[in-house]
Amino acid sequence: MSSIRQRPDGKWRARYRDDEGKEHSRHFERKRDGQAWLDEVASSRLTGTYVAPAASKATLATFYAQWAPMQVWAAGTRRNADYAVDSCTFRDVPFGKLRRSHAEAWVKAMQSNLAASTIQTRVRYVGGVLKAAVLDRALATDPTKGLRLPAVRRIEHTMRIPTPAEVQAVREAAEPFLRPLLDVMAFAGLRIGEGAAVQTADVRWLQQELHVARQIQNRPGGVREVCPPKHGSERVVPVPAELTLRLSAHLTEVGEHVGGWFLPGSPPSPDALRRWFEKACRAAGVECITPHDYRHFYASGLIRAGLDAVSVSRAMGHASPSITLNIYAHLFPDAADRTRAAAADLLASTTASADQVRTSGA
Structure with missing residues (x-):
């Protein structure tokens, strides 16, 4: 009315x-x-x-302060969202005065000192908050929707896949206590935080399986947090018999650490393990690889062996096969490769048939 x-x-x-x-x-x-x-x-x-006039007086900061505690988030997700909102230059602008230009200016300011992928992540977090404000009728439209962001280099141009020789050289140069971590990253695809968190009870020796049940994250102040793996990443990974033999030999040689951990630290520190990894790389003369590159090594091996995207996704602990394809699509054989291989099989079959005809005629 x-x-x-x-x-x-x-x-x-x-x-x-x-x-x-x-x-x-x-x-x-x-x-x-x-x-x-x-x-x-x-x-x-x-x-x-x-949007009611009173609601339009809210800001990103005030809305987020009320909305965030109601979200079903892992602790790491909440911290990342907090950081994104705190870094947003228009967090204190009333929703009624918020314009597209505010978002554009924020992105432009971030370009001076942040990587494109980091900018995209922060905009995604802030955009999620603004979308919620729209649904709550506190904001008319999300000014970050459709925002032009810096392009991220295609992953196939940045991915570093270690060679089998490099993986072996680093293992040989590493301290004995570090080798179980290297093995579960290279041959079971674990992230370094997941590898640090492996306990002896996670290894299903007879079934040749490894249960990825937790991860360890370093927090400010030297605090180590034992928490569930990334959303959707808890999994049971089939592993080769040789890997279980290596882990068993390690327990025989080094023994189990306090708390059932494979690695020292009670709980182990991923940051400390990363430094030991870098030391082993230097000793082996292997340059420009990270613990995460071992996941690429593992995934590329599965793909070369002919596993489909769904199977690779399950082994890697991805939330969906689409994530696997986004990362590793360039490693899967494309239609041209399959067509070429099928035609080669046809050609070989006709050559074999011609040889049989000549032989029988003789």
């Missing part, structure tokens, strides 16, 4: 009631300006973009 009437002082008072029955009004010098405002309100209510 809306109306517009002229006051004794000559101004025009336009008013309407929202869905909750609360009245809102504004005064205008001209009637047509008041009517235009009422028309704009009516249009926004019909299209679902209406």
